Ligand code: SF4
Ligand code: SF4
Ligand code: SF4
């Protein structure tokens with residue numbers, strides 16, 4: 001089998017999330033594949049625009065909603081630039097799913113705190129819906145999401161739904177200066193909002209995704225709130241290429257982020273050489 | 277497995293017969309640059325005394341640029357097409373033990389979980405006939421990484437020169453056995469004596485460092501001034517990785533050949549290039565050459581061992597011989613071993 | 622090389638430079654680049670017939686020391702590179718301390734004894750055995766006639782070829798390239814922050830190592846060196862595939878000489894050829 005050859009998918013819907021982020025809703029061209037495709041929250045895939053190349057993103061839709069796959073991407077290079085030009089009905093390539101996943105089983109019966117910044121909400125959104133779709137198996141849920149400004153918030157249309165759900169506490173924030181005149185959410189950087197919301201650490205697992213700088217300042221806050229290193233989970237945005245543990249790009253210490261990750265606990269990250 | 281006595285002229289006949297049956301034959305070029313394809317049996321080199329080729333034979337298993345698939349956008353429909361399978365049966369004559377040993381080492385990374393059939397097909401189709409090595413220079417260090425001029429690892433057949441134009445032909449792998457059985461004239465005269473390896477050991481390159489101590493030190497010391505010392509001088513080319521028989525990093529890129537078609541290719545790449553780990557956001561976790569050289573040494577002598585239980589180096593010395601600024605990887609490892617010894621005392 | 626060590630120690634003791642880029646002999650007897658940071662390390666400096674590397678490459682690669690100049694041991698061809706970098710505004714004369722060496726030629730193979738016949742090709746047409754820009758000048762110049770320039774013969778042969786023959790010649794040469802970019806990394810004049818092969822928007826050069834991709838890479842690099850190559854032959858020395866890269870760059874240097882009477886890196890006060898334009902320029906070479 002040619003492990004490098006993607007399957008063909010069709011773009012069914014395009015959502016303009018922010019000025020530089022779009023979400024694609026994709027479906028396999030081959031119906032059988034669509035029906036058999038299964039993945040776990042936290043896994044990623046390699047998406048291709050033929051003639052331009054491949055790009056790695058997490059799968060942003062939930063495994064509990066298998067009718068389609070979604071990915072959200074930010075304009076950052078050659079391939080994402082080409083992706084932005086695609087239209088509904090266009091064909092792309094997809095290889096995957098790859099990598100490990102969020103420890104869903106372990107989270108059952110516990111409180112869950114989701115913390116995300118910017119486009120870091122994409123992998124978190126996948127697990128949020130996964131958890132919400134199995135709501136009764138989890139205890140209290142807290143979602144803290146921040147972006148630079150109101151226009152940089154992704155999945156605005158769903159945040160509303162989360163806010164309306166019982167037993168789900170959803171706090172949305174924008175960086176100071178990023179608010180609009182009618183902004184009703186919080187104003188402040190994610191780490192300080194986390195400190196303010198102060199989720200409880202007992203029987204709780206926290207999932208944190210976002211830009212490196214946000215992660216860097218949020219970890220100490222979590223520690224201060226009494227979260228253990230093993231109960232804090234993140235996913236690494238390490239530059240990947242093959243997704244198959246071959247090309248060497250994602251190698252950090254003896255770990256291959258594409259195979260052993262992308263999901264790591266804070267504890268595991270601390271054990272790795274400082275190269276991410 | 278059995279051994280036989282063969283002569284140089286029998287080896288030539290073998291090559292001639294292979295050529296007549298459309299096998300590809302590769303051997304070291306006269307200038308010892310690389311492995312070249314032979315058109316006639318007279319070109320094959322089975323010379324234990326020659327320098328290892330400047331570029332290893334890895335490109336025969338893992339080409340510098342390999343098509344993964346073609347895409348075609350004709351009449352609105354997009355189709356993907358697999359490239360032709362690398363079907364040619366190949367024999368490599370006169371590989372060095374430090375060449376041959378790289379094949380099983382590479383096989384590990386190309387076959388954990390996902391199998392890279394491009395690599396596997398080529399390995400499957402290739403018979404490696406190595407020759408015991410009597411060359412050694414200041415850059416060689418096979419004996420420090422658990423190999424020797426007589427290592428048979430990775431070979432299918434192994435030649436040991438005895439007297440002039442005569443060799444012991446050892447059958448090493450099952451594949452080698454099956455292959456050689458097809459050529460009865462090669463297995464006429466069984467070698468029944470024993471070859472005294474002990475006698476040869478005096479002429480082996482001396483062990484330059486103790487691998488276990490090096491690995492132990494690397495595991496404990498991520499930050500150290502040694503990386504700055506080397507990194508300051510290292511120019512960050514990828515000569516060392518590209519000539520190396522075990523380096524296997526690659527990039528995947530698309531190439532268009534017209535408006536409606538193109539191909540996706542796997543190209544050699546290396547952790548020595550600054551762009552290798554640069555994220556689209558501009559962030560680069562290995563931003564300077566000292567970090568990149570540290571990755572090279574750690575990947576080879578620490579991480580790969582942890583992960584695949586193999587040393588990602590056969591001690592062939594190519595990287596050192598070819599380095600534009602003569603960075604000697606064995607000297608770096610010797611230094612590390614000294615640091616480890618000092619730490620123990 | 623006591624003279625060199627003495628001056629290097631003096632430089633450190635009087636804080637005339639923060640580091641000195643030079644050569645040392647390693648324990649296997651190879652002469653290779655070395656950076657001395659203090660007068661103890663200065664003891665290890667050496668200069669001999671195997672000091673082939675063009676150390677000027679480090680001037681744009683190393684971080685500028687905070688506490689002083691970069692000292693550099695330089696023979697004629699290295700000086701040409703330093704001059705060229707000054708002409709191209711990449712470094713300032715005041716930031717470097719040049720310890721120049723009178724040079725009698727270098728031999729590429731570390732295990733070969735020196736004789737004037739087996740020097741590198743560059744030495745066979747060298748015009749700068751006595752450097753022309755320095756803070757200190759050391760070493761003795763032996764008086765001898767330069768041996769025959771063996772590359773000239775090959776150049777004549779290439780010139781006599783039909784375009785098709787020449788194309789085939791280069792196709793077989795470039796076909797061997799493995800894109801290790803050692804030629805670029807070792808070149809003192811390839812100092813671009815982002816090399817054109819690394820630009821992907823748009824993709825100028827195919828990164829694959831195929832005949833087509835190799836042609837675009839090797840030719841574009843040659844063109845970027847048009848009238849800039851200072852003839853240190855480092856690219857050719859380090860190429861693991863032994864591609865005769867300097868045939869192209871040298872030829873372009875010769876054209877620059879013939880058409881514009883210009884040779885790069887000879888005089889730091891001269892404006893660069895590529896950076897100047899005159900209406901009286903001879904355009905014979907564009908045909
Ligand atoms: S070949 Fe030498 S200079 Fe080039 S990257 Fe390797 S160690 Fe550095
Ligand atoms: S690292 Fe150097 S010595 Fe080791 S296998 Fe590679 S080229 Fe040979
Ligand atoms: S040493 Fe570097 S180039 Fe070689 S395999 Fe390891 S990571 Fe890849």
Ligand code: SF4
Pocket residue numbers: 696697698699724725726727743744745747748749750
């Ligand atoms: S080109 Fe001139 S200065 Fe350079 S090494 Fe040769 S003789 Fe010396």
Ligand code: SF4
Pocket residue numbers: 797798799800801802803804805839856859860861862863864866
């Ligand atoms: S040094 Fe030689 S093989 Fe390497 S990129 Fe340059 S021309 Fe190609």
Ligand code: FES
Pocket residue numbers: 239240241242243244245246247248249250251256257258259
């Ligand atoms: S992305 Fe290629 S090895 Fe992980």
